[in-house]
Every structure is written in structure tokens, then in C-alpha cells.
Amino acid sequence: MSAVRLLVGTRKGLFILTSDGARRDWDVAGPHFAGWEVYHCQGSPAAPDRLYASQSTGWFGQIIQRSDDGGRTWEAVGNQFPYDGLPGTHQWYDGTPHPWEFKRVWHFRPSPSDPEAVYAGVEDAALFRSADGGRTWTEVSGLRKHPSGGAWAPGAGGMCLHTTLMDPARPERMFVAISAAGVFGTEDAGRTWRPLNRGLRSEFMPKPDAEVGHCVHRIAMHPDRPRTLFMQKHWDVMRSDDAGESWREVSGNLPSDFGFAIAVHAHEPETVYVVPIKSDREHFPPDGRLRVYRSRSGGDEWEALGEGLPQSHCYVDILRGAMAVDTLDACGIYFGTTGGQVYGSRDAGDTWAPIVRNLPAVLSVEAQTLA
């Protein structure tokens, strides 16, 4: 009997939502780490009960928690993320140099084959790797030492490495996204990196099509099509068909092309989901109507999906890490809101229902499909 487990990171703890394959009735466990922010929790594809969670606060800093029983019990592991060598400076909001300082872990990418191996994307933007289940962390420093590193600058949410993608057939090929530097790619497991931002255009920048400086909010990939990438940029929904070498806009008929989250259907590589947000000044859905938009053609043409979602007086936001899909035959899709709701669809977005309504603001959602 299959089951689905949702890992929901919030402003005040981690919640774990579980259901059988029918996905009608959900058990809600938590909060784990009550009172702490959990930016992300992710399971190992190689050992699904191995979870990694990022627990942090401004008071007490960063804790990394690890579970080997699907989140019932936890063990704090290594919380030191030393930058390689003298960290140097990046650019601050006002354009002045600012020392690189570790603040928190935004994102985990466990290895597809080794439960002990995991990448962590952090703020200030850098990539770290652990080969011992999170006990020790070593910077993958070729990324931050790219010649453009000193010119990277934070977005409003901080200068964070918030997304990593890995080609499942070639794990040495990875993509990362940094706000507000852009997308970078490696073909050699992190030794060398290149900016992959050709085709992006950000009007707020002095040079709108510069090689780096773009506020990429999220990137997504279908595992069967690792050369096709989708992006929700600050403004604009984008697509690449050449592993990030070039991008084209596919915003099409979206009511707003601002947003944070983007996801790809588990079985249809050309079916993509976004949640349009009104603007970068008004972080809520257009017209107060919460609607997911789905394209079945890889972008350009989008349909609104609102059945079961609030269609009036809704002013929540859906953050960049807060949407995920399961891999059951009828693809399930889930997202969390800053209002503390987690919504789920058992039919690829046609209809929605709340799973839980009153959690703290949701920062991230991951879906595990369990045998």
C-alpha cells in the first residue's frame, strides 16, 4: 500500500502530514522543534526515512536535525558551515562590499544513491556538502569563488542559495539558484561553475540582461528531461531546453508573471504549475483569488485551477519552496501558504482541498511517495 508523507517547514516548527495512497485522510504530527523556523526538510531518495531538517532562529542560530525513522525521533548533527579560506566580500544592498557571513540553511539536496551524502544551500549564498550524514560540512567553494561572486547581492529575503537540482542520470551535473545572482551550473560535481542566465531580463538592474544579478525565485526540472528547466523569476516565468544555456519567457496568459513557486507534474514533463502573485509590492494572489495555474504545453498557455481554493478575500503568499508533487499514478500536488494552510490535489490540480488550515506560515513543502 502506497503512502504520501509531506514535510512542512514553517516559521514555528516542522509538521509531518501523512496519508495512505487515497490521500483523503491525513495525520498531522508536530510541531517538531516548536518555536524555531524550519526553512526546509527533505528525505533521502535512497532511504526515505532518513530526513534532514534545517532548524534555526535569529536568537540561537542554526541546528541541523536528522531522523532515521521518518521524523518520529531526531538527532542534532553538525551545525558548522565554515566558508573555504578567507571568505571575502559580496555586494550589500547599497552596493558596498559586505563580508560573507553564514546565516542559515535554506535547502537540502540529499544524494539519490547515498543516504549519508547531502548538499546544503545556505545564506550567505554558498553550497556545502556532507558525506557523513550531516555531521561535518565542507564548502563546494568553486561556486562562491566564481569571478562574479564579489558582485552578488541579496534579494529582499537575503542572499540565499535556495534551490538545487541534480540530473538523476548524471549527478555530477547540478544547477543552483541564488537570489539575487541567478542560476549557476556545474558539469563536474561542483568543481567548476558557470552562470546560466542568458535570456533573462530584469528591468530593475542597470544592465537588464547582465550575466549575473537576476532574482531567480525557483527552478524546477522533470527527472526524465534534465535539459529542460523551468523558472519562476522575480517577474517572468521562463523555460530552457538546453540545460540552462538559454532561456525564453513562457509567461503567456498568466494574470501576473510574478511569483515564487514552480513545479513540474511527476509524469508529464510538459505540465507545469505556478501560483501567480499580484506584484513584488503586493505579495498576494490577484483579485484575492487563490488560483494555481497549469500549463500542459510547457508554458505560454495557462489555465486557472481554483476549485476548492478560496476565491475571495484571500491574501496569502506561496513561498518559493512551498509547492511539491508526489509520484503516485494520479499525480498529487501540494502547496502551503503564509496563512498556514496546506492544500492538496489528488487529480493533478483539477480540484483542491485543505489538508490543514492553521499552521504557522509555511516556508517549505516536500512530498515523499512511500512504498
Add this chain to the structure above:
Amino acid sequence: MIRVILPLELQRLAAAEREVRLDVAGAVTQRTVLDALEARHPVLRGTIRDPVTKRRRPFLRFFACGDDLSLEESDAPLPEAVARGTEPLRIVAAIAGG
């Protein structure tokens, strides 16, 4: 015996009581007390002071005997009442947030 009072979050994180009692050999300073605390509860490393620079985290303060000792040198002796164990060293988290 040195007494240290932890904020609630760190009590939970370390699965410790509100008051932790520690043996400290030699001079009783912020540094030696925190070294002993972290040795007893390794999970607290990095939560009170930076693990590399050993600087106090900005939203935490150290109080004892009615005084704010946060800006004292980390190698300065703590008050004698703390060293004798008649008064605790209090680690206090700023009241902030939502």
C-alpha cells in the same frame, strides 16, 4: 558548582533542566563556564556564541547578581557569588519576534 540558567529553547534542545550545574576547574569566566556547558551539552555549540569567533550571539545576554555582564570580556572573572554557586549565570534571550 557553577549554576547556569538556560532559556526555554535551549533547555528543550539540550533536553536539560532549566538550571544546569557545572564543575569548572580554575578561573570562573564566561569562557570557562560556556566551555563546560558545551562539553556537557554539545548540541549547544553555536547556539550561544559563534563556534569560531566565540562571540556572543547578538540576541542573547548574560546576567548575574542583577548585573548585565554581556559586554564584559569573556576572560574576565565572573562575580564571586557565581563562582561560589550562590547565584546563577543567566543566559537570557531577547524578547522579540512574533
